[in-house]
Amino acid sequence: MSEVLEVSSDWLAVREAEDARARARALAEAIPTLLPPGPITVHDLGSGTGSMMRWLAPLLPGPQSWVLHDWNATLPRRALDGPRPLDRDGVPVSIDLRVGELGSLEAADLAGASLVTASALLDVLTAHEAHAIVEACLAVGAPTLLSLSVTGEVELRPWDARDKHFRTAFNAHQRREVDGRQLLGRYGAPIVHGLFGHAGWHVRKARTTWHLTDREPDLLREWFEGWIDAAEEQDPQLQSDHAGYREHRQAQLDRGELSAVVYHLDLLAWPR
Incomplete structure (x- = not known):
């Protein structure tokens, strides 16, 4: 998974505050009723620098042990x-830290888990990796909170007719094959939702959103540059078919006129 999860700590730091604002707090607040009494152990998958832990730990009782x-x-x-x-x-x-590929995750890797979490992970998994993670969660019987999975829905404001072409290409880029790995992209969350449901678990979902405005100029600019770069990498013809689009949007960014809404899906699954 190294190529797909090659993210910088700078990018994770830029997005952390908006991630915290966007995550479904109602799902998190339901977790304590699902936990056993006493100390809890949380296994956070694809933890990055620990933003999920920093957001969720204050909402849960202690004592807490986190395995990243x-x-x-x-x-x-x-x-x-x-x-x-x-x-x-x-x-x-x-x-505590655990280093390893999530595609080889087994129940033993989650031994003792009271709760399993992940953030912004499902869309960069393959079907095999998603199945492995769900199977491990099912085996240990721990409630699982999976937040901020992309849905492919993006609204740029002001509207531009060319947006849809770049959105389509970006979503295709999210589903690309990398070193033999076919990524799930926007289908990651629905597939995992279905796997937990098929196993007989309860699943709650919540639509969550990033609201990117000139109040967070660094995040908006980095997100937009990454979004359009991915679209043009997937479909280079966009540069000629829609010449001037990037420059037009960047000028709006510079003037503080551009904003974006990026939709995600959060899931909470637990055994019946």
């Missing part, structure tokens, strides 16, 4: 180097 899983050890290590989040009772959580 990522293929890239340098990202979760930043969570170890920074301040420890506090649980709902004001006690710092403990943190």
Whole structure:
């Protein structure tokens, strides 16, 4: 998964505040009723620098132990180097790191889990990897919170007729094959929803959104540049068919006139 999950700590830092605002708090607030009494252990998959932990830990009772899983050890290590989040009772959580590919995840890797979480992960998985993660969660019987999976829906404002062509190409790019891995893209969350439902688990979903405006100019600009770069990589003909589109949108960015709504889906699954 290394090519797909090659994200910079700078990008994760830029998006963290908007991720925290966007995540479905109602799903998180339902979690304590699903947890066993006593200390809890949370396994966070594709943890990056630990933004899910920093957001969720204050909403859950303690004591808490977090196990951060990522293929890239340098990202979760930043969570170890920074301040420890506090649980709902004001006690710092403990943190452990696990480095490995999520496609080979097994139930033993989640042994002792009270809760499994992930954020912005499902769309960069393959079907095999998604099945492996769901099977491991089912085996340990832990409630699972999966947030901020892209749906492919994007609204740029002001509207431009050319937006739809770039959106279509971007969504195709999310489904591309990389080193033999066929990515799920916007189908990741629906597929995982179906897998948990087929296994007989309860599943709640919530539509969540990024609202990107000139109040977060760095995030808006980085998101837009990444969005249009991916679209043009997928379909280079966009550059000639819609010449001037990038420059037009960038000029709107510079003037503070551009905004975007990016839609995601959050899932909470738990056994019956």
